[in-house]
Amino acid sequence: MKSIQLIGLIFLFPTLFFGQTKAIITIQNNSAIARQEAVTAIKWENITTAFPEIDTANFVIINPNTKKQVPYQLEHLGKSSIQNVLIQIDVKPKSSLNLMLQKGKPNLFETKTYARYVPERKDDFAWENDKIAFRAYGKAIEKSNEDAYGFDVWVKRTKKMILNERYKTGNYHVDSGNGMDYYHVGYSLGAGNMAPYINDTIRYSANYHQYKVLDNGPLRSTFQLIYDTWDAGKIKIKVTKTISIDAGSQLNRIENVYTFDDNKPIPVVIGIIKRAEAGVISLNEQQGILAYWEPTFAQDGTTGVGSIFSNPTATMWIDKTQILAKTTVTNNSPIVYYTGACWDKAQEITNSKQWFDYLNNFQEQLKNPLTITIRQNKQ
Known part of the structure; x- marks a missing residue:
């Protein structure tokens, strides 16, 4: 009708x-x-x-x-x-x-994505959309007790952009009504970062040393993080990571280009830090979906983290500190995957089933x- x-x-x-x-x-x-x-x-x-x-x-x-x-x-x-x-x-x-x-x-359309370099906070690079926020750590924080290797998650429960406000107040570890940073990264890949996996060992790089913003909202923000050459188990490697975040999405699109002096593919892993307390883990090798519903942290709530792979994954497993998936990359050839997070206090995804369903639906949309x-x- x-x-x-x-x-x-x-x-x-x-x-x-x-x-x-x-x-x-x-x-x-x-x-x-x-x-x-x-x-x-x-x-x-x-x-x-x-x-x-x-x-x-x-x-x-x-x-x-x-x-x-x-x-x-x-x-x-x-x-x-x-x-x-x-x-x-x-x-x-x-x-x-x-x-x-x-x-x-x-x-004048509403700004729904935003990304920027944060020199006032030890070279952070932070980005967000109307659902969630993230950051990567830069050169100034290296070799300090705050150093971390993976992607950090800043949970939020507002559609507004909050990065500048949180950095200005500096009190982002407490929820003042729009969310907070209670995610712990440390010596891990955090919320879905990637690193070479040589001789069964994760070969972490230093933090990013250069960046370039390609687009910045209102619907998509895209930027590059550039990492200097490092020794990854006697293989000299450097990488450029191109990251995009879209309005309305819980996940980032990440395209990594590794450069190294070898014609053979090398293994890499994508990892999610695992908490000591019990959570819910899903390792879907067939669909290429790595999913984690973290344990609840008292009044802070529960974070879901997940990664989706474009390349076939050789294997997925759980070690003492991380949930890992392995694949391979070739020299100077892009590898694309998706990774991100949600927070139950945002009142959109409130349990593990909803989070796993979201990731499954996202994968189906990529296929269609x-x-x-x-x-x-x-x-």
Whole structure:
């Protein structure tokens, strides 16, 4: 009935939807999983082909179902020219969504992702979205009693950006209403960092020494962390880690490029630190999902951590301090995986089953990406 009413509206008021429209974007969801708050990339070259006279400062994308603007971001990936237009949408299972691209003044869209270098806190690099936050440790903290090798998690229960506020107050180990940092990393890979695994030993690098921000919101923030060459069991290795966080997601996309003087692949592991108290662990080698629901820490709540692999995993196991999954990398060739966390006090994912289901659904979405077509409007 709703679709009939919509057709009637378009027939009666064609200029409402098509009068100034220059292109129609169709997003198809062929999977049985609803896409909610999904950030999707449309190649800029495809947009300019369908809408050659587009003005980058004067266009809007309209959802005719809501008659509202769709939030978008011009993604550069560190280049001077636009590479993609990122949009955030909802698409029902086995259905499609049509959007109208036309001239107009875009709204000021809410910032939902943010990343920055934090020199005032010993070279931290921190990043967040509207769900969760993370940080990596830099050069200034090396060889101190605060040094840590893995990714840190800052839990939050607000959609607002909180990094600057927490660093300004400096009291982020106490929950003042929007979350806190109670995650412990130490001498581990933390919440899903990766390291070479040579002769059955994790070969930790030093912390990152250089960084580069490629894009910074409002829907996706992407940056690189660059690590100096280190000795990984008599193999000289260096790595660049390109990390992206999307609005609405609990997980980061991580693309690592290892460079070393060997034509043979080398083993690497992705790890999650394990607590002494009992938690819930899932090792799904077949699907490539490493999942952990931590023990509850008194009034602080419970954190879920998980990693999803694009490459086949050779094996997963639990040692005394970490939950690990092993795969291999080749010289100067990117390896992509996803890792992230959730917090039960955010009241969205509140138990291990929900967390494991979230990771399974995320993996299914990776296997069944949305398809996008864009065409000129003939009307």
